[in-house]
Amino acid sequence: MNQFSIYFQLGLEHISDFQGIDHIVFLMTLCAVYSVSEWKKVTILVTAFTIGHSLSLALSALHIVSANSQLVEFLIPVTILCTAVTNIFYASESIRNNTFRYLIVLLFGIIHGLGFSNFFSALMGSNQSITFPLFAFNIGLEVGQMLIVCAFFSLYFLLNRFKSFTHNKWKYLFSFTGAVIAIFLIYSRISLL
Template sequence: MIPAVSLSPGALARQGFPGGMKTLARHVFPWLSALVMLLLSSAAFAHGVAGDDKAFIENSTGARILPFVYLGAKHMVTGYDHLLFLFGVIFFLYRMREVGIYVTLFAVGHSVTLLYGVLSGTHVNPYLVDAIIGLSVVYKGLDNLGAFQRFFGVQPNTKAAVLIFGFFHGFGLATKLQEFTLSGDGLVTNILAFNVGVELGQLIALGGILIAISFWRRTPAFQRQAFAANAVLMTAGFVLIGHQLAGYFTS
């Protein structure tokens, strides 16, 4: 977590923004504009399961381990909401041991509710779950900016937060699978295989993110850009929340 940053022009200058708010806006606005346009595109919000994949899942009978592993990995690699949260989680983690702990906590939470939601048939409103997933992105952006300690004088338990939000991310995927007509023949095996694929996809995506961040950290501009990146991350979470709540109230 980086030190808390005051929004006064003088403090921003000391943090690497010599032009104060104007310089900060110049750093944040291009990133924010591109991300918001991406999130507002219809393809970005169709983050469930693609039409062809849906047809395969609904027509599958019996154990189909490898195809379901592939579909699970594909979902995670293309799941922008999961990746935004994980990007925030590992943003300021420098030790592989810490990365492993946090990623494991998220994987445990994600796996438990994914399997429970599908196999037990427990239904939750998908819009509300996805709104909470958006909230997880907001939380991580705020946490990385030191906002909780600065404004409220408390620091949430980051490990517990990652585990709890992992539960909601798993339920988010479960709600997508619950929309399908799934054959009972081989269901448990296929859902387990899908979950394995999700975790493999998570490792692949995190590997790419870690490589990119490791190079980024070596640049002189990292500390300055880190503030902007987490401000964009937080804003992206608000966009996700707004979209899902709009869907909830209009559906």
């Protein structure tokens, strides 16, 4: 297996690993307010998340930033809860048309990336260039995220088509689910601070 394949696989596994379910829950909560027809906005949001994630990995691998892993592990579900609460209490249209949301998602990507940064830094070592491995890892991450988003919207499409599952029901179902999981994760991690 070549170097690109190794890091691509790591990125793909990082996002799709059910032990790190917080990334998947974040993506589903983030996408809950969008419809299938808004795939361009969702793609930009997911890419903003990947850019933030990549930035924190690069800064960590270059030893510019060092994160307190317990604090970061606590903040990751906070990002999910913030996203869920925004979805629940604000009109979907105002959320979907707010360009500030892209900056928030970029910031949340930085936080999520810091959760993996210590492992990535150790993987890189001190003598290796990070450019190619970081690029391959983030391509794998982006592909994995897009697969999750496609599965998410495929389910939405099927439920909407065959069960008349309205967009509002969908939004609240996944926002409340995201909030409950986030609260559970916050509670389980608060003792680590």
